Amino acid sequence: MIAVLAGGIGAAKFLRGLTNAELDEEIVVVVNTGDDWWHYGLRICPDLDTVTYTLADMVNPATGWGVRDESFMARATLELLGDDPWFTLGDRDLGLHMYRTQQLYSGESLTAITSQIARRLNLPASLLPMTDDEVATKVLVQINAEDGGDQIIELDFQEYFVRYHHQPRVLRVRYDGIEAARPTNAVREALSNARRIIIAPSNPILSIGPIIALSGIREQLAERAINGDVVAISPIIGGEAVKGPLAAMLDSLMTQHDARTVAGLYSDVASEFVIDTVDEILTDSIESMGFGVRVTQTLMQDLASATDLARFVVANA
Numbered sequence: 001m002i003a004v005l006a007g008g009i010g011a012a013k014f015l016r017g018l019t020n021a022e023l024d025e026e027i028v029v030v031v032n033t034g035d036d037w038w039h040y041g042l043r044i045c046p047d048l049d050t051v052t053y054t055l056a057d058m059v060n061p062a063t064g065w066g067v068r069d070e071s072f073m074a075r076a077t078l079e080l081l082g083d084d085p086w087f088t089l090g091d092r093d094l095g096l097h098m099y100r101t102q103q104l105y106s107g108e109s110l111t112a113i114t115s116q117i118a119r120r121l122n123l124p125a126s127l128l129p130m131t132d133d134e135v136a137t138k139v140l141v142q143i144n145a146e147d148g149g150d151q152i153i154e155l156d157f158q159e160y161f162v163r164y165h166h167q168p169r170v171l172r173v174r175y176d177g178i179e180a181a182r183p184t185n186a187v188r189e190a191l192s193n194a195r196r197i198i199i200a201p202s203n204p205i206l207s208i209g210p211i212i213a214l215s216g217i218r219e220q221l222a223e224r225a226i227n228g229d230v231v232a233i234s235p236i237i238g239g240e241a242v243k244g245p246l247a248a249m250l251d252s253l254m255t256q257h258d259a260r261t262v263a264g265l266y267s268d269v270a271s272e273f274v275i276d277t278v279d280e281i282l283t284d285s286i287e288s289m290g291f292g293v294r295v296t297q298t299l300m301q302d303l304a305s306a307t308d309l310a311r312f313v314v315a316n317a
C-alpha cells in the first residue's frame, strides 16, 4: 500500500496520475482538512472535494475545483436576494455538501462519510480526512488601504484565498483547533502500514502543514523517514509555484522561495526530495540537508505527464 499526504489541486493531479499508472497496489490518501469551513450552514471540505471530483473524473477542468458542466441557479437566487456569494457553490456541488452535512448531523464521522462518497463515486483510491475534529487554518494578513493606513487582520482561509484572491501579504499562518484535534486511527494505521509515503506537490504550509502538525504525525513520519520510506515532491519549479500563493507566502514568511525552502520544511519528515529538471542545480544544496535528491520533469500538464511523474516517484531510487 502507498500512502499519499495531499492538499487540493496539485495533489489531485498527481493522484490522477498515480491511479492511472495501474500499479496494482492500494492507494490511501490522507487529505488536509484545515481549509474546511461552515458556509450557508453547510460543511465544505475543499481539498476532499477537489481530490474526490478529480478522481471521479467529474472535476471542472477550467478551474481544477468544482464540478464540470455545472449550473449556478442557487447562486443566482442568492444574488436576487441581495447576498454577495463570493464563494461559489454550483448546483451539483451543493448536493455533495448537503449530503455530507446531513450525515454529519446524523452522527456519522467525516471519515465514514468520505469513504461512503468515495465508494458511491467509484474512486480508485481510499480517501481519509486527516482528522474527524474541526481544524481551521487562519491567515494573519496585512491589507494596504488606499488612504495609506495598513490594516492587520486574521482571515478564515477561504476568505484569504477566495474573497481576497490570496493577494494580501501573509504575516502568519496558524491552525485553529490543532492541539485538541487527533489524527484518526485510519490515518495512523495508513502511515505505519504503507510501503512508501509520498508527500504530494502541495503547499507545505497551507496543505501539508496541518497534517504534519497533528499530534504524533511528525514523529511517525520522522521514524519512517529514517528508514528511507518518505518521498516529497517539490511544489516549487524554478522558484515559482505552479499555482496559488506559495511563492509569495514563502517569501514573506521565510524570505526566500525556491525548492530548497520547501525541502527545509520537510528535513525531518522526508528522506527523499524530488525536484524539477530546471532546479537540478539545487541538488548538492538539498543533499547537504540530508535528502536523497531525484530529478525529473514535475510539471503535470496532462494525464500523461502526471502518470510519468507518479511512476518515477514510486519507483525505488
Ligand code: FO1
Binding pocket: 007, 008, 009, 035, 044, 045, 046, 047, 049, 050, 065, 066, 086, 087, 088, 089, 093, 158, 161, 162
Ligand atoms: N475557489 C475559488 O477560487 N473560488 C471559489 O468560489 C471556490 C469555491 C469552492 C467551493 C467548493 C470547493 O470544494 C472549493 C472551492 N474553491 C473555490 C476552491 C478552493 O477553496 C481552493 O482551491 C482551495 O481551498 C485551495 O487549495
Ligand code: CA
Binding pocket: 007, 008, 009, 035, 046, 047, 206, 207
Ligand atoms: Ca487547499
